[in-house]
Amino acid sequence: xxxxxxxxxxxxxxxxPRRTRRASLTRLALLAVMLVLPWYLGGYYIYIVSLVxxxxxxxxxxxxxxxxxxxxxxxxxxxxxxxxxATSILHERGFPWIVALLVVGVxxxxxxxxxGYPAVRLFGFFLAIASLAFGxxxxxxxxxxxxxxxxxxxxxxxxxxxxxxxxxxxxxxxxLLAIVGFMVFVGRVLDGRLGRTMRAVNNxxxxxxxxxxxxxxxxxxxxMTSGSIAAIAGAIFAQLLTYLNPDMFKTSLLITMLVMLIVxxxxxxxxxxxxAIFVVFVQEWLQAFAVYQRIVFGVSLMLCIGLLPGGLxxxxxxxxxxxxxxxxxxVGAEQI
Amino acid sequence: MTSHTLALRDINVAxxxxxxxxxVNLTFSGGLHGLVGPNGAGKTTCYNVISGYVTPQSGSVTxxxxxxxxxxxxxIGAFGVGRTFQTPKLVPSMTVLENVMLGANRTYTTGHVAExxxxxxxxxxxxxxxxxAYLGLQPxxxxxxxxxxxxxxxLAVQKMVEIARAVITDPxxxxxxxxxxxxxASDVDKLVNALQxxxxxxxxxxxxxxxxxxxxxxxxxxxxxxxxxxxxxEGEPRSVVSDETVIEAYLGRRKG
Numbered sequence: 001x002x003x004x005x006x007x008x009x010x011x012x013x014x015x016x017p018r019r020t021r022r023a024s025l026t027r028l029a030l031l032a033v034m035l036v037l038p039w040y041l042g043g044y045y046i047y048i049v050s051l052v053x054x055x056x057x058x059x060x061x062x063x064x065x066x067x068x069x070x071x072x073x074x075x076x077x078x079x080x081x082x083x084x085x086a087t088s089i090l091h092e093r094g095f096p097w098i099v100a101l102l103v104v105g106v107x108x109x110x111x112x113x114x115x116g117y118p119a120v121r122l123f124g125f126f127l128a129i130a131s132l133a134f135g136x137x138x139x140x141x142x143x144x145x146x147x148x149x150x151x152x153x154x155x156x157x158x159x160x161x162x163x164x165x166x167x168x169x170x171x172x173x174x175x176l177l178a179i180v181g182f183m184v185f186v187g188r189v190l191d192g193r194l195g196r197t198m199r200a201v202n203n204x205x206x207x208x209x210x211x212x213x214x215x216x217x218x219x220x221x222x223x224m225t226s227g228s229i230a231a232i233a234g235a236i237f238a239q240l241l242t243y244l245n246p247d248m249f250k251t252s253l254l255i256t257m258l259v260m261l262i263v264x265x266x267x268x269x270x271x272x273x274x275x276a277i278f279v280v281f282v283q284e285w286l287q288a289f290a291v292y293q294r295i296v297f298g299v300s301l302m303l304c305i306g307l308l309p310g311g312l313x314x315x316x317x318x319x320x321x322x323x324x325x326x327x328x329x330x331v332g333a334e335q336i
Numbered sequence: 337m338t339s340h341t342l343a344l345r346d347i348n349v350a351x352x353x354x355x356x357x358x359x360v361n362l363t364f365s366g367g368l369h370g371l372v373g374p375n376g377a378g379k380t381t382c383y384n385v386i387s388g389y390v391t392p393q394s395g396s397v398t399x400x401x402x403x404x405x406x407x408x409x410x411x412i413g414a415f416g417v418g419r420t421f422q423t424p425k426l427v428p429s430m431t432v433l434e435n436v437m438l439g440a441n442r443t444y445t446t447g448h449v450a451e452x453x454x455x456x457x458x459x460x461x462x463x464x465x466x467x468x469a470y471l472g473l474q475p476x477x478x479x480x481x482x483x484x485x486x487x488x489x490x491l492a493v494q495k496m497v498e499i500a501r502a503v504i505t506d507p508x509x510x511x512x513x514x515x516x517x518x519x520x521a522s523d524v525d526k527l528v529n530a531l532q533x534x535x536x537x538x539x540x541x542x543x544x545x546x547x548x549x550x551x552x553x554x555x556x557x558x559x560x561x562x563x564x565x566x567x568x569x570e571g572e573p574r575s576v577v578s579d580e581t582v583i584e585a586y587l588g589r590r591k592g
Contacts, residue, residue, distance in 0.1 A: 010470055015463055015467055185452055186452075189451055189452055193448070196427075196434055196437065197438070199429065199430060200427055202427075203427040203428065204425040204427060206421070207425035209389075209412070210417075210502070211438050211501065211502075212411075212413040213438070213441055214408070214410040215410075267429070
C-alpha cells in the first residue's frame with residue numbers, strides 16, 4: 001500500500017470518515033426488509049411499493065436540481081415521459097431493454113444540456129417558467145410524433161421478458177436495483193465533493209467563484225443528471241404501467257412530483273422516499289375521490305412550506321431539538 | 337516583480353453615472369496591506385475588480401505577469417486570488433470542515449467521473465483535502481468545531497472559517513473584507529494572531545479592508561486610503577494615520 005503516513009495530530013474521523021455504525025446498520029436492515037418484501041406482500045401491494053420506488057427515483061432526479069443546486073427546474077415530468085416513451089420504443093424496435101435504458105439515459109443528459117445551457121443564466125421564477133415550457137415541449141413532441149408514439153391515442157408498452165419469473169416481483173426487484181444503484185453511485189457523490197460543490201452554488205453562489213467553482217458549470221451538471229435520472233425512472237414506470245398516454249405526463253404529474261419533493265424534504269435523499277410514500281398512500285387511499293386528493297396535496301404543501309420547511313425528512317431533527325430543549329429546561333428547573 | 341505582486345493600474349469603474357473608482361493605482365507585494373476609507377469609498381469594489389466580479393471600464397490588474405481583467409471570476413479564484421466577504425458566505429447545512437474543504441476545490445486532479453466511480457485516486461485526494469481542511473482550522477483554534485454545522489457557530493467563528501477556506505490552498509493573494517467587523521476584542525486578537533502566523537508561514541500577500549484604523553495601523557506594513565474612488569494617501573501606517581487629508585476624510589475639516 002502506498003498510502004501516506006497519517007499526520008500525528010489529525011483525528012481518525014477526519015482521515016477516515018465512516019458513516020456511523022447505526023446509519024449503516026439502518027441501511028442494511030432496510031435493504032434486507034426490501035429484499036424479502038415480495039414473500040410477504042400480495043401482487044397489488046408489490047405493485048404499490050414498486051410505484052413508490054419509481055416515484056422516489058424521479059423525485060430524486062428533481063431533487064438534484066432543486067435541492068442541491070437550488071434551481072427551480074420544472075421540466076422533470078417531461079423527462080420522465082421522454083424516458084418512458086423513448087425506452088419503450090427502442091425496446092420495441094429490437095434493442096435489449098437495458099441497452100435502450102442506457103442509451104436513453106445518456107440521450108436525456110444531452111437533452112438536459114440543451115435545456116440547461118441557456119437556462120442556467122435564469123433565476124427563480126424565470127427559470128421555473130422556462131423549464132416548465134421545455135417540459136411541455138418534450139410532451140408536445142411526444143404527442144405530435146404519433147407515428148412513433150401513437151400520439152394522443154396512447155402506446156402499448158412491449159413488456160420486458162423476465163423468463164419464467166413472476167412479472168410483478170421481477171419488476172419490483174428492478175425498481176429496487178435502480179434505487180440501490182442510485183444510492184451507491186449518485187447518492188454517494190451527492191454526499192461527497194460534487195454535492196458539496198452543488199450546495200455551494202446553491203447557498204453561496206456569489207462566493208463560489210472565489211474558490212474556483214463555476215456556478216453555471218455545476219448548474220448544467222445538475223440539469224443533465226436530473227434529466228437522466230428522471231428519464232430512467234420514466235423507463236421503469238412504463239414497464240409498471242404497461243400502457244402510456246401523454247396525459248399521464250402532464251402538469252398534474254409535475255405537481256405530484258413537487259408534492260413528493262416538498263412534503264418529503266428538499267435537499268434530502270430520504271425525504272424523496274418519504275414524499276413518494278406519502279403521495280402513493282394518498283393516491284391509493286383516496287383513489288375514488290380525485291378531488292380530495294388534490295385538496296390533501298394542496299393542504300399538505302401549505303403546511304410543509306409554512307411549518308416544516310425541511311419536509312418530513314426534517315421531522316426527526318425537529319423532534320430531537322424539541323425533546324433536548326425540554327430536557328434542558330427540566331434540568332434547569334431541578335437546579336433551581 | 338514576484339509572482340505574488342498584485343498591481344492595479346489606472347482602474348476606472350462607474351456604475352451608471354456614478355464614478356466608483358477613479359484612476360486607482362495600487363500595488364500589493366508581500367506582507368499585510370491595509371485598504372481603508374470611509375463607507376462608500378470603493379474598497380469592496382476594488383476587491384470585486386481584482387477577483388473578476390466587476391469589469392473595470394479601463395485599467396489593468398496583474399498578478400505577477402498575468403493580466404486578470406477579462407478573466408472569469410472562477411478562473412481568477414483558481415489562479416490563486418482568495419477572498420472573503422463582508423458577511424461570511426458559508427453553506428449553512430454543511431459542517432465547518434466541509435465548508436473549509438470547498439476552498440481546496442481547485443486542487444483536485446481527478447474529475448467528477450472518478451468520484452462517480454469512487455476511484456482510489458479520488459478517495460486519496462478527498463482524504464488529503466479533509467486533512468488539509470482540518471489543519472487549516474488549527475491556526476484559528478477551531479479544530480474542535482470542525483464537526484459543527486456552519487449555521488450553528490457564532491459569527492466570529494464563521495468569519496474565521498471563511499478565512500480558513502480562502503487560505504488552505506495557498507493562494508498567492510488573500511483579500512479580506514472587514515474580517516474584524518462585529519467581533520469582540522478577544523476574537524479580534526485571536527484572528528490577528530492567526531493571520532500573522534499564516535502570513536509568515538506562507539509568504540502570502542494579504543490585503544485587509546477594515547474600518548478600525550487603529551487595528552490596521554497596528555498590524556499592517558503598508559496602508560492605502562481610498563476616498564470617493566481615489567487614493568488619497570499611501571505608505572507606512574503611522575504617517576498615513578496622521579496625514580491631514582486622511583483625518584479630514586474620516587472626521588471632516590478642522591474648523592478655524
